Amino acid sequence: MEIDYRATATFENGLPGTVSVSHDTGDGQSPVTTATR
Template sequence: MNETTFSVIRRQSGSQTSSATVAFDGDQVVVEGTIWGSDGCKTADLTDVVYDADSDDLSISVGTKEMTDAGDMCTQAIMEIDYRATVTFENGLPGTVSVSHDTGGGLSPVTTATP
């Protein structure tokens, strides 16, 4: 594992959506997903990226956090937060990629993929 990037693509009011897709692009694992936040002050956060060489498994965990510039007034709407995480490998892709989300009640598996 060489480099990891994470960005929030879009935030909008919506429903309690929790989904992700995994793509393998050259030496990169690309995860695009949607996690939900409990109010308008929430945004997505990459909470953990772990590569286990023994099992050849990459685990990616995404959670929610308060936005740093949120202020005191938050809408009470559920937020759908679209994100993109990219992990670059220099010595070949992992055998398995697992993605989990934590919206406040602990980690829940979302998807598992193999190249």
């Protein structure tokens, strides 16, 4: 199964160095992706 994700975020004072996205599976957090600039 494939699920498309779309998110919009606004950060004050510049962008963070790392952003992680997790999915709550009901049994805890499951990492989806991590991006580092």
